[in-house]
Amino acid sequence: MRVRFDEVSFAYRGRRALRDVTWGFGGGVTGLLGSNGAGKTTLLSLVVTLLRADSGRVHVGDHDLSTGAGRRQARRLLGFVPQRFSLAPEMRVGDTVTYSAWVHGVAERDCPQAAVRALEEVGLIDRRADPVRALSGGQRQRLGLAAALAHDPAVVVLDEPTVGLDPGQRLRLRERVKVIGQRRTVLLASHLLEDIEHLCDRVGVLAGGAVVFDGTVAELSGLIDGAAELEAAPGSRFERAYDALIAKLGET
Numbered sequence: 423m424r425v426r427f428d429e430v431s432f433a434y435r436g437r438r439a440l441r442d443v444t445w446g447f448g449g450g451v452t453g454l455l456g457s458n459g460a461g462k463t464t465l466l467s468l469v470v471t472l473l474r475a476d477s478g479r480v481h482v483g484d485h486d487l488s489t490g491a492g493r494r495q496a497r498r499l500l501g502f503v504p505q506r507f508s509l510a511p512e513m514r515v516g517d518t519v520t521y522s523a524w525v526h527g528v529a530e531r532d533c534p535q536a537a538v539r540a541l542e543e544v545g546l547i548d549r550r551a552d553p554v555r556a557l558s559g560g561q562r563q564r565l566g567l568a569a570a571l572a573h574d575p576a577v578v579v580l581d582e583p584t585v586g587l588d589p590g591q592r593l594r595l596r597e598r599v600k601v602i603g604q605r606r607t608v609l610l611a612s613h614l615l616e617d618i619e620h621l622c623d624r625v626g627v628l629a630g631g632a633v634v635f636d637g638t639v640a641e642l643s644g645l646i647d648g649a650a651e652l653e654a655a656p657g658s659r660f661e662r663a664y665d666a667l668i669a670k671l672g673e674t
């Protein structure tokens with residue numbers, strides 16, 4: 423399913439956060455990069471209908487989010503894991519996802535089965551009888567993902583999902599996101615270039631509320647082709663190319 427932005431602008435009480443964004447993504451995992459304050463969370467919030475564009479149009483599939491009916495229909499297709507979320511520590515893992523399925527509109531009799539499917543998707547099915555407080559940070563993050571998958575959404579939006587996780591937990595979450603992206607549209611905002619490089623088919627870069635790059639990970643890495651001093655610098659090609667892109671924008 424495709425998500426499309428057409429000349430979208432958004433401001434917080436006069437403070438411009440997105441300006442004339444025309445961008446789209448669909449099928450597989452798309453990364454969204456940008457420095458602090460570039461507008462990533464704002465863009466994600468528009469996709470998941472937490473905010474409404476001041477001008478321009480956002481579409482999720484055929485649903486136009488500028489209309490009430492469009493937003494209602496799109497919500498059934500959307501799963502969201504925000505940067506910070508809270509879970510009830512005494513609740514069981516399985517009940518947490520069953521409840522999320524119900525909140526997302528799954529028929530009550532189907533909720534337990536929906537929870538089993540979502541917990542299998544994130545690799546937590548063996549922990550379903552445990553209380554949430556018994557989970558590690560990485561497992562809690564995966565539980566948040568299961569809660570967002572409970573109604574089997576076509577589009578999954580993740581805001582900085584690996585922040586605060588140790589390398590092993592990050593790898594496990596990454597593996598899960600990769601599999602989830604095989605049959606869904608996933609939008610992943612992150613500061614961690616390594617996550618984007620390993621997970622994403624395509625990447626968009628935001629700077630000052632505008633999309634300044636849209637292409638594949640290989641195309642972004644290719645931006646430094648022929649720049650000898652950058653090719654020799656430390657870090658992966660992708661990291662060096664991203665850094666050079668942001669530095670160049672800072673000069674203009």
Ligand SMILES: Nc1ncnc2c1ncn2[C@@H]1O[C@H](COP(=O)(O)OP(=O)(O)OP(=O)(O)O)[C@@H](O)[C@H]1O
Pocket residue numbers: 434435437438439456457458459460461462463464465
């Ligand atoms: N609730 C708000 N009220 C006023 N201004 C806001 C609000 N939320 C964000 N902004 C401003 O909008 C701009 C974009 O913020 P946004 O959070 O979308 O960026 P971001 O790329 O997600 O940043 P970060 O990487 O730090 O999370 C920034 O200038 C920010 O200060």
